[in-house]
Amino acid sequence: MAITDFVASLQDNPYFGAGFGLVGVGAGVAFLRKASQVGMILFRRHYMMTLEVPCRDKSYQWLLQWITLNARNTQHLSVETSFQQHETGKINTAFDFVPSVGTHFFKYKNTWIRVERNREQHTLDLHMGVPWETVTLTAIGRNKNLYFYILDEARKLALKKQEGKTIMYTAVGSEWRQFGHPRKRRPLTSVILDNGISERIYSDVNEFIKGPQWYTERGIPYRRGYLLYGPPGCGKSSFITALAGELEYSICVLNLSERGLSDDRLNHLMSVAPQQSLILLEDIDAAFVSREDNAKLKVAYEGLNRVTFSGLLNMLDGVASAEARILFMTTNYLERLDPALIRPGRVDMKEYIGYASGRQLKHMYQRFYPEQPEEKAEEFVQAVQKHGKEVSMALVQGYFMFYKNDPYGVIENTNLMWKL
Ligand code: ADP
Numbered sequence: 367m368a369i370t371d372f373v374a375s376l377q378d379n380p381y382f383g384a385g386f387g388l389v390g391v392g393a394g395v396a397f398l399r400k401a402s403q404v405g406m407i408l409f410r411r412h413y414m415m416t417l418e419v420p421c422r423d424k425s426y427q428w429l430l431q432w433i434t435l436n437a438r439n440t441q442h443l444s445v446e447t448s449f450q451q452h453e454t455g456k457i458n459t460a461f462d463f464v465p466s467v468g469t470h471f472f473k474y475k476n477t478w479i480r481v482e483r484n485r486e487q488h489t490l491d492l493h494m495g496v497p498w499e500t501v502t503l504t505a506i507g508r509n510k511n512l513y514f515y516i517l518d519e520a521r522k523l524a525l526k527k528q529e530g531k532t533i534m535y536t537a538v539g540s541e542w543r544q545f546g547h548p549r550k551r552r553p554l555t556s557v558i559l560d561n562g563i564s565e566r567i568y569s570d571v572n573e574f575i576k577g578p579q580w581y582t583e584r585g586i587p588y589r590r591g592y593l594l595y596g597p598p599g600c601g602k603s604s605f606i607t608a609l610a611g612e613l614e615y616s617i618c619v620l621n622l623s624e625r626g627l628s629d630d631r632l633n634h635l636m637s638v639a640p641q642q643s644l645i646l647l648e649d650i651d652a653a654f655v656s657r658e659d660n661a662k663l664k665v666a667y668e669g670l671n672r673v674t675f676s677g678l679l680n681m682l683d684g685v686a687s688a689e690a691r692i693l694f695m696t697t698n699y700l701e702r703l704d705p706a707l708i709r710p711g712r713v714d715m716k717e718y719i720g721y722a723s724g725r726q727l728k729h730m731y732q733r734f735y736p737e738q739p740e741e742k743a744e745e746f747v748q749a750v751q752k753h754g755k756e757v758s759m760a761l762v763q764g765y766f767m768f769y770k771n772d773p774y775g776v777i778e779n780t781n782l783m784w785k786l
Contacts, residue, residue: 414506417513421499425517427544429501430464432520433481436474442466467499477512480504532607533616535643537627540634542618551611557604558729558759563717567592568609570715571692575613578690589691591682591712593650595700596719599760602696605719606646615692616643622653622673629677636681636691643692650695651702653678675704682712721756730759734766735773742773749780757783 410416419426442465470481486498505512531548554564574590581588594602610617618639621627639645647653653673682693695713697703708716722730724747731743750757765783769776 413508414504415508415510415513417503419501419503425520426499426501428520428524429517430483432516432523433465433470433472433501435523436472442468442470474516475512477505477507477509479512532611535616535618535640537618537620537624537631537635540631540638542635542638542640545619549607552604552608554605554608554612556733557601557608558726558733559601559605559719560723560726563719564605567605567715567717568612571609571613574692575690589693590714591693591695593695593697593700593708593713593716594719595697595716597721597756597758598698599758600719600721601759602719603646603648606644606694606696610644613644614642616640618643618645620645620647622647622650622678625672627673629674629680632673632677632681633684636684639691645691645693647693647695649697650707651697651699675707679706679712682707722750722759722762724751726759727751727762730762730766731773731776734770734776738773742777746777746780749777750783753781753784755784761786 419429445464465481465483467483467485470483472479472481480503482502482504484500484502503513503516528548530551532551533548534545535542536545537543554568557564571590571592578588594605596602607617609615618635620632620635622632636645700708700716700718707713727747727750728743731738731746732740735742750762761783764786765780766776769779
């Protein structure tokens with residue numbers, strides 16, 4: 367029998383025929399699957415654009431905010447809460463909504479864009495101690511400008527939010543992270559300090575900023591330290607915030623008593639502080655007061671780092687930052703500070719911000735009731751001073767709030783001020 371006859375007879379056989387059919391269908395399906403995969407890869411390569419933005423990139427937060435605004439139909443949001451507790455117990459919080467982890471779609475310039483926010487379960491961003499994240503945008507087409515537009519819009523949106531505002535940073539891990547939304551600038555004149563203090567500090571900082579050459583020519587590190595001391599509620603923090611606004615600087619607030627803040631981290635933070643920012647160490651005395659209780663602390667936080675006093679001095683003397691460094695420290699108790707901390711070179715200017723003087727009281731009255739004649743302001747000052755008690759500007763401000771529209775009542779009831 368010829369070989370062709372043999373094949374034909376096999377095909378005639380119903381069992382063999384079915385087998386061939388199945389194999390044929392299987393091979394066909396496999397081929398189609400492979401072809402579609404290759405097709406998809408080629409399509410992706412040639413007709414789709416992806417953009418991956420990792421969480422360490424500067425654009426990352428801008429982009430998330432922009433997507434939240436543009437992908438309005440997204441119902442899956444996650445919240446990012448910024449929380450800060452000061453030594454004094456004051457707590458600040460702010461909420462931010464951003465697209466949740468997962469896939470979202472939105473349309474931009476007539477193109478559908480897929481957004482995928484991924485969080486790695488097993489990879490940590492070592493600097494921040496948070497899971498590694500990326501956002502990937504995918505769009506059909508070859509117009510890469512689309513991504514430039516998006517990033518540019520996202521940046522503009524973020525910067526617009528900051529226009530005329532003061533940005534506050536806090537330290538997270540070994541990085542500075544923006545804290546909450548940028549705040550409206552507070553005019554320097556709204557913080558009423560005693561004679562000439564405000565002008566003195568302002569002109570000193572200004573001179574410092576304008577004169578880097580003076581420092582380099584003399585080989586002196588380009589940095590300046592300020593210490594504001596005095597009772598609470600007299601305007602130390604408000605003044606520094608207003609000053610930053612006036613200079614168009616941001617503020618980096620650092621809490622030295624924060625657990626886990628080691629000397630190394632402190633030094634690192636100083637060297638990576640955002641440009642054009644004031645560094646603020648609040649309640650500097652509180653960080654080392656607890657040193658007497660060190661034994662107790664050691665038990666409680668065994669293994670957790672804390673800034674040492676010599677670490678702080680090193681940081682103050684350090685040349686870590688190449689940029690101009692302006693550092694403000696505040697304390698309610700000057701006498702508790704180690705003299706080594708406030709010697710010249712570490713602290714170049716010390717100013718006492720004290721209880722309200724007659725001049726400050728008068729000024730405050732005039733700001734609240736600008737339509738009143740000067741005599742009324744003076745009457746108010748006398749009414750306060752006859753009690754012979756100290757009063758902080760915070761207290762005066764709180765008291766005025768009860769008499770928003772009553773410039774006379776505020777003079778008559780001064781005895782109530784200390785009862786608030
Ligand atoms: P400190 O830092 O000295 O404890 P803050 O700056 O936090 O004081 O002041 C607390 C509140 O009191 C702020 O709301 C601020 O507006 C008000 N305040 C304090 N001092 C002044 C001042 N000198 N002029 C205007 N407002 C003041």
